[in-house]
Amino acid sequence: MRKVALVGAGVVGSSWSIVFARAGYQVSVYDAKQSAREGVPAFARLVAQDLAAHGLMEGAEVEPTLARIKIAGSLEDALSGAAYVQESAPERLELKVALYAELDRLIRPEMIVGSSTSGLPASSFTRDVKNRARCLVVHPINPPHLIPLVEIVPAPWTAPEVVEGASEIMRAVGQSPIRLTREINGFVVNRLQSALLGEAFRLVEDGVCSAADVDAAVADGLGMRWFFMGPFQTIDLNAAQGIAEYCQTLGPMYYGLAKEQADPRPWGPQLVETIERELRVKAPANRRAERRAWRDGYLADLGAFKRAHKE
Numbered sequence: 001m002r003k004v005a006l007v008g009a010g011v012v013g014s015s016w017s018i019v020f021a022r023a024g025y026q027v028s029v030y031d032a033k034q035s036a037r038e039g040v041p042a043f044a045r046l047v048a049q050d051l052a053a054h055g056l057m058e059g060a061e062v063e064p065t066l067a068r069i070k071i072a073g074s075l076e077d078a079l080s081g082a083a084y085v086q087e088s089a090p091e092r093l094e095l096k097v098a099l100y101a102e103l104d105r106l107i108r109p110e111m112i113v114g115s116s117t118s119g120l121p122a123s124s125f126t127r128d129v130k131n132r133a134r135c136l137v138v139h140p141i142n143p144p145h146l147i148p149l150v151e152i153v154p155a156p157w158t159a160p161e162v163v164e165g166a167s168e169i170m171r172a173v174g175q176s177p178i179r180l181t182r183e184i185n186g187f188v189v190n191r192l193q194s195a196l197l198g199e200a201f202r203l204v205e206d207g208v209c210s211a212a213d214v215d216a217a218v219a220d221g222l223g224m225r226w227f228f229m230g231p232f233q234t235i236d237l238n239a240a241q242g243i244a245e246y247c248q249t250l251g252p253m254y255y256g257l258a259k260e261q262a263d264p265r266p267w268g269p270q271l272v273e274t275i276e277r278e279l280r281v282k283a284p285a286n287r288r289a290e291r292r293a294w295r296d297g298y299l300a301d302l303g304a305f306k307r308a309h310k311e
């Protein structure tokens with residue numbers, strides 16, 4: 001399997017182009033908007049050069065990698081001969097339903113079609129697709145060329161070999177797949193993020209600490225460990241005898257906290273305004289592009305560090 005088709009070349013689709021091309025795949029990019037698909041090569045060049053500077057091209061050379069990315073003039077051209085399709089069209093249900101109706105004519109029985117959707121279950125847009133057993137969610141964290149995790153989420157009708165095949169392809173291109181056994185709102189990553197964000201807003205709303213303090217609690221505290229180990233590994237090392245002792249000692253405290261946090265609150269406009277006002281002191285709105293570049297440079301440095309320390 002050497003060719004993949006990318007359908008939708010916005011923020012996420014463009015980033016996918018490098019992920020697949022870097023791993024040696026021929027990449028055929030289709031976007032309904034001509035300017036979007038034609039912008040991919042220039043974006044890919046910048047990203048590939050940056051990845052090369054950080055030693056993150058997995059041994060691939062920049063120019064041959066870029067040469068593997070081709071722009072397709074139609075959906076048919078993009079999918080022709082491709083064994084894997086990564087769909088990254090806008091997060092609008094009616095749009096995905098219409099797109100999958102179009103894709104249906106082109107999905108061959110051996111193809112796998114992964115959707116980048118952040119929150120729509122595949123069952124919501126593949127119900128009437130003839131080859132729906134070949135479709136599932138392959139949800140990246142943006143930008144996938146710098147963040148390896150992907151969530152593999154099958155619809156009830158996704159074939160088991162498609163789940164396995166999508167996981168294999170993701171591993172082959174250097175991503176780190178986790179598999180969900182079934183569809184669930186928010187998948188795993190956003191459910192975890194939701195728990196943390198809910199508490200972050202609550203702490204500021206209740207005047208317990210500032211927004212900057214919440215950010216510091218994660219960036220300089222919890223995040224230092226979470227960068228390379230998850231919460232279970234973390235607590236396993238935080239008690240002399242490991243996770244069972246930790247849960248026995250601290251389980252009741254966490255259960256009590258969870259009860260305090262059980263009542264969800266909306267993020268009201270006044271609260272959001274307060275947090276934004278505080279944020280803007282250090283993060284002015286007119287410096288977003290600069291801050292994004294800083295974030296991506298940081299992520300690349302961390303990615304290189306992590307690679308060097310892989311077990």
Ligand SMILES: NC(=O)c1ccc[n+]([C@@H]2O[C@H](COP(=O)([O-])OP(=O)(O)OC[C@H]3O[C@@H](n4cnc5c(N)ncnc54)[C@H](O)[C@@H]3O)[C@@H](O)[C@H]2O)c1
Nearest residue numbers: 008010011012031032033036088089090091116117118142
């Ligand atoms: N941006 C993120 O942080 C992020 C992260 C993870 C997953 N996602 C998911 O990835 C998908 C794409 O998000 P994005 O942020 O890249 O959106 P985007 O708006 O930047 O890009 C979507 C692209 O799809 C194109 N498009 C629209 N209709 C099309 C069609 N019928 N066929 C082909 N192309 C079409 C648009 O022209 C646009 O270029 C969404 O499902 C989103 O939920 C986004």
